[in-house]
Amino acid sequence: MCWASDAGDVVLGWFTKIVVGFAIAAVVLFDTISVAAAALGTSDDADTAALAASNSWHYSHDPVAALNAATAVAAEHGETLIASSFSIASDGTVTLALRKTAVTVVLQHLGGLRKYATVTETGHGGPTN
Secondary structure, three states: OOOHHHHHHHHHHHHHHHHHHHHHHHHHHHHHHHHHHHHHHHHHHHHHHHHHHHHHHHHHOOHHHHHHHHHHHHHHOOOEEOHHHOEEOOOOOEEEEEEEEOOOOOHHHOOOOHHHHEEEEEEEEOOOO
Protein backbone atom coordinates (compact mmCIF):
# COMPACT_ATOMS: atom_id res chain seq x y z
CA MET A 1 0.00 0.00 0.00
CA CYS A 2 1.35 3.38 -0.97
CA TRP A 3 0.48 6.42 1.00
CA ALA A 4 0.40 9.85 -0.59
CA SER A 5 3.13 11.07 1.74
CA ASP A 6 5.38 8.15 0.71
CA ALA A 7 5.02 9.08 -2.96
CA GLY A 8 5.74 12.71 -2.10
CA ASP A 9 8.88 11.69 -0.19
CA VAL A 10 10.13 9.72 -3.20
CA VAL A 11 9.55 12.69 -5.52
CA LEU A 12 11.18 15.06 -3.06
CA GLY A 13 14.15 12.71 -2.71
CA TRP A 14 14.71 12.52 -6.48
CA PHE A 15 14.18 16.26 -6.86
CA THR A 16 16.80 16.92 -4.16
CA LYS A 17 19.29 14.63 -5.89
CA ILE A 18 18.75 16.39 -9.21
CA VAL A 19 19.16 19.85 -7.68
CA VAL A 20 22.33 18.83 -5.83
CA GLY A 21 23.69 17.23 -9.01
CA PHE A 22 23.08 20.40 -11.01
CA ALA A 23 24.64 22.53 -8.28
CA ILE A 24 27.80 20.41 -8.22
CA ALA A 25 27.98 20.48 -12.03
CA ALA A 26 27.57 24.27 -12.02
CA VAL A 27 30.40 24.75 -9.51
CA VAL A 28 32.72 22.45 -11.47
CA LEU A 29 31.87 24.25 -14.71
CA PHE A 30 32.38 27.69 -13.16
CA ASP A 31 35.75 26.72 -11.70
CA THR A 32 36.87 25.21 -15.01
CA ILE A 33 35.89 28.30 -16.99
CA SER A 34 37.51 30.55 -14.40
CA VAL A 35 40.85 28.72 -14.65
CA ALA A 36 40.70 28.74 -18.47
CA ALA A 37 39.91 32.46 -18.55
CA ALA A 38 42.75 33.19 -16.11
CA ALA A 39 45.16 31.25 -18.32
CA LEU A 40 44.11 33.13 -21.45
CA GLY A 41 44.24 36.51 -19.73
CA THR A 42 47.58 35.81 -18.09
CA SER A 43 49.05 34.73 -21.42
CA ASP A 44 48.04 38.02 -23.03
CA ASP A 45 49.24 40.00 -20.03
CA ALA A 46 52.61 38.22 -20.08
CA ASP A 47 53.14 39.30 -23.68
CA THR A 48 52.08 42.86 -22.79
CA ALA A 49 54.45 42.94 -19.80
CA ALA A 50 57.31 41.60 -21.93
CA LEU A 51 56.64 44.25 -24.57
CA ALA A 52 56.60 47.01 -21.93
CA ALA A 53 59.89 45.75 -20.50
CA SER A 54 61.41 45.50 -23.97
CA ASN A 55 60.39 49.06 -24.81
CA SER A 56 61.81 50.27 -21.50
CA TRP A 57 65.07 48.46 -22.23
CA HIS A 58 65.17 49.91 -25.76
CA TYR A 59 65.01 53.49 -24.44
CA SER A 60 66.98 53.23 -21.19
CA HIS A 61 69.18 50.09 -21.38
CA ASP A 62 68.47 49.76 -17.66
CA PRO A 63 67.51 46.20 -16.66
CA VAL A 64 65.96 47.39 -13.40
CA ALA A 65 63.71 49.85 -15.25
CA ALA A 66 62.71 47.08 -17.67
CA LEU A 67 61.92 44.74 -14.78
CA ASN A 68 59.92 47.49 -13.06
CA ALA A 69 57.93 48.12 -16.26
CA ALA A 70 57.02 44.44 -16.49
CA THR A 71 56.18 44.27 -12.79
CA ALA A 72 53.88 47.28 -13.11
CA VAL A 73 51.93 45.69 -15.96
CA ALA A 74 51.61 42.44 -14.00
CA ALA A 75 50.42 44.26 -10.88
CA GLU A 76 47.76 46.15 -12.87
CA HIS A 77 46.19 42.80 -13.72
CA GLY A 78 46.60 41.11 -10.34
CA GLU A 79 49.45 38.89 -11.47
CA THR A 80 52.91 38.22 -10.09
CA LEU A 81 56.07 38.41 -12.16
CA ILE A 82 58.37 35.46 -11.54
CA ALA A 83 61.66 37.33 -11.23
CA SER A 84 63.83 34.31 -12.04
CA SER A 85 62.09 34.01 -15.43
CA PHE A 86 62.95 37.55 -16.53
CA SER A 87 65.58 37.77 -19.25
CA ILE A 88 66.63 40.27 -21.88
CA ALA A 89 68.21 38.95 -25.08
CA SER A 90 70.94 40.84 -26.93
CA ASP A 91 68.38 42.10 -29.47
CA GLY A 92 66.19 43.53 -26.68
CA THR A 93 63.61 40.75 -26.69
CA VAL A 94 62.27 40.11 -23.20
CA THR A 95 61.07 36.75 -21.93
CA LEU A 96 59.23 36.44 -18.64
CA ALA A 97 56.59 34.45 -16.80
CA LEU A 98 53.56 35.64 -14.86
CA ARG A 99 51.60 33.74 -12.23
CA LYS A 100 47.97 34.21 -11.23
CA THR A 101 45.51 32.34 -9.05
CA ALA A 102 42.09 32.09 -10.66
CA VAL A 103 39.09 33.14 -8.62
CA THR A 104 37.13 29.94 -8.09
CA VAL A 105 34.26 28.80 -5.91
CA VAL A 106 35.90 25.66 -4.55
CA LEU A 107 39.19 24.84 -6.26
CA GLN A 108 41.34 27.59 -4.74
CA HIS A 109 40.20 26.65 -1.23
CA LEU A 110 41.05 22.94 -1.31
CA GLY A 111 44.63 22.28 -0.24
CA GLY A 112 45.42 19.40 -2.56
CA LEU A 113 43.69 20.99 -5.56
CA ARG A 114 44.82 24.58 -5.03
CA LYS A 115 47.70 24.12 -7.46
CA TYR A 116 45.20 23.66 -10.31
CA ALA A 117 43.77 27.15 -9.70
CA THR A 118 47.20 28.73 -10.21
CA VAL A 119 48.24 29.44 -13.78
CA THR A 120 51.71 30.37 -15.02
CA GLU A 121 52.18 31.75 -18.52
CA THR A 122 55.28 32.84 -20.44
CA GLY A 123 55.42 35.98 -22.53
CA HIS A 124 57.81 37.33 -25.14
CA GLY A 125 58.15 40.84 -26.46
CA GLY A 126 60.54 42.65 -28.75
CA PRO A 127 61.20 46.36 -29.04
CA THR A 128 58.86 48.48 -31.14
CA ASN A 129 60.20 51.48 -32.97
